[in-house]
Amino acid sequence: MGRIGNIINRKGKQDAKRGAIFTKHARAIAVAAKEGGGDPEYNAALKTAIDKAKADNMPNDNISRAVAKGAGAGAGEDYFKNTYEGYGPGGVAVIVETLTDNKNRTAGNMRYYFDKNGGNLGTTGCVGFMFDRKGQILIAAEGISEDQLMDDALEAGADDIITEEDGFEVVTTPEDFNMVKDALVEKGYEFVSADVKLVPQTTTVLSEEGQVKSMEKLIDLLEDDDDVQNVFHNWEQA
Structure with missing residues (x-):
């Protein structure tokens, strides 16, 4: 199974x-609204957060409440953005982006997850x-013409x-991501995922079964933590 198939399977597991x-x-919507205002037409970060929520079938009422909570003057909790870098089993590079109202709790949890699964937290920049930060749009192959997608994506401004x-993977600059995504939506394309991500320059293969299980467990623990927004790694899954 390829990478896109793996993502589809993983999204299915996350339904539960x-x-x-x-x-x-x-949390992401509220923070984006608080930082840049409650109108997604003038707040690209909020538009991206809302689009991601809709892709996961979050109800519109929930989205509206989150926007209102963030846009209200000083309303709600204060959340802090933190990024953690470290190594998983076998030297896999891992970056975790968090939004938290308690930095000490989050830092302790991050250290625990890495330590318990054959990894370790590193210093910032390790x-x-x-x-590289890139816009990444993944599209399943079924019913898609490669030549037509290439024409449409390049015309929209994809790199x-x-x-x-x-x-197929459509790659953009972070700045052009929303423009390209919106143009492809207008053309009728549906996405497996669409986001600005940290894309690894090289990948690491884990050959030992124990390391594979530990890496899977580490990713699960990180993704299950409410404070964690994004998990990026360079593990090449078979």
Whole structure:
């Protein structure tokens, strides 16, 4: 199974955790609204947060409440953005982006998750240089013409289109991501995922079964934590 198929499967598993996923989205929406105002037309970060929530089928009422909570003057909790970098089992590079109202709790949890699964937290910058921030739109192969997608994506302003065994990856600059995404939506394309991500320059393969299980457990623990917004790594899954 290719990378896009793996993501589809992972999203299916996350359906059972929908309440926790909505909590993460609500937090991201509220922070974006607080920082840049409650109108997504003039707040790109809020538009992206709302689009991600809708992709996970978060109800519009929940989204509206999160926007109102963030846009209200001084309303709600104060959340802080923190990024943690470290190594998983076998030297896999891992970056974790968090939004938390308690830095000490989050830092303790991050250290625990890494230590318990054959990894360790590093210092800021220890693996960050191994990733590039890019817009990444993944599209499943079924019913898609490669030539047509390439024409549409490049016309919309994409930097590159990478063909994989089970789909396509459209790559953009972070600045052009929303423009390209909106243009492809207008053309009728549906996405497996669409986000600005940290994309690894090189990948690491784990050959030992124990390391694979530990890496899977580490990712699960990180993604299940309400304070964690994004997990990026360079593990090449078979």
